[in-house]
Amino acid sequence: MSTFHRHLLLALITLASLSHAEASSMADSMAKPSSTTPDPSMANYIDDIMPVMDQEIWVHGILNQFEGRLAGTNSNFRWDGEAWVGGDYNRLWLRSEGTVSKGRMGDGQQEVLYSRSVSTYFDVQGGVRVDLDDGPTRTWGAFGLQGLALYQFEVQATAYVSDRGRFAGRFEGSYDIPITNRLILQPQIELNLYSKADKGRGNGAGLSSIDTGLRLRYEFWRKFAPYVAVTYDGYLQQARRFARDREDSAGSVRLTFGIRSWF
Incomplete structure (x- = not known):
């Protein structure tokens, strides 16, 4: 195998290993709970301070x-x-x-x-x-x-x-x-x-x-x-x-x- 072919094979192996690592990292991040998941206590707070529209009183x-x-x-x-x-x-x-x-x-x-x-x-x-x-x-x-x-x-x-x-x-x-x-x-x-x-x-x-x-x-x-x-x-x-x-x-x-x- 020539020097050129050895260098090309080494580069392909390195690239494949990096892609696998990145994919694993993405899977791990998706498995973890998101930091932006709504807090139930916040939803209850919003319900308490904001009126429901169909309970408003109108005059026409x-x-x-x-x-x-x-x-x-x-x-x-x-x-x-x-x-x-x-x-x-x-x-x-x-x-x-x-x-x-x-x-x-x-x-x-x-x-x-x-x-x-x-x-x-x-x-x-x-x-x-x-x-x-x-x-x-x-x-x-x-x-x-x-x-x-x-x-x-x-x-x-x-x-x-x-x-x-x-x-x-x-x-x-x-x-x-x-x-x-x-x-x-x-x-x-x-x-x-x-x-x-x-x-x-x-x-x-x-x-x-x-x-x-x-x-x-x-x-x-x-x-x-x-x-x-x-x-x-x-x-x-x-x-x-x-x-x-x-x-x-x-x-x-x-x-x-x-x-x-x-x-």
Whole structure:
């Protein structure tokens, strides 16, 4: 074997021995406990000083409708708003809606509800509704479901039982259609039905009334958005006859201007 070959063989043996030593050193270091392993006492300390996010209390309110509806002598003013306080799972809701027409308040419904989250998109709710306006006062127990349905439809379905042993139901739905980042078109509908007629309040048995509209709002900023709309509200079936008996409009299409706001 030549001198060159002897030197080459010696170099290869030396390199192999160094690689084996380094591999052994790496294996030993991986087997040893890491100095950066979290200390259980530190985790407990962090839990004690940092609040869990789903236990925070929040307050939110929104004025969905605050609008004047113009139709000559059948013009009126309408509001519809709600607010809640609570956390991610349990909330207390306050709701209010009604109309003012010819100096009289009608369709006044005020609700206090407890809400419990049952899924990512839906809450179940229960509480009390009071019909409070210029008509006879009625009190109802309420139980319903509210949330976002498929394709982001906002829906609310509520069943009521009155202190007089009557039943009622209400369905509300709306959907936001973005035209631009700030210009939004919103179709909306509300349907009311009753098990028995209540002539004092103008409610007929069965499907009693409808309130619907197509609103185009512009969000100057997210918490303030004026809008223009075409709305229709009217009585159905038996309730239409009650409206005619008291010489009231059974239904009217109106040009509407309003403001939507939230905090």
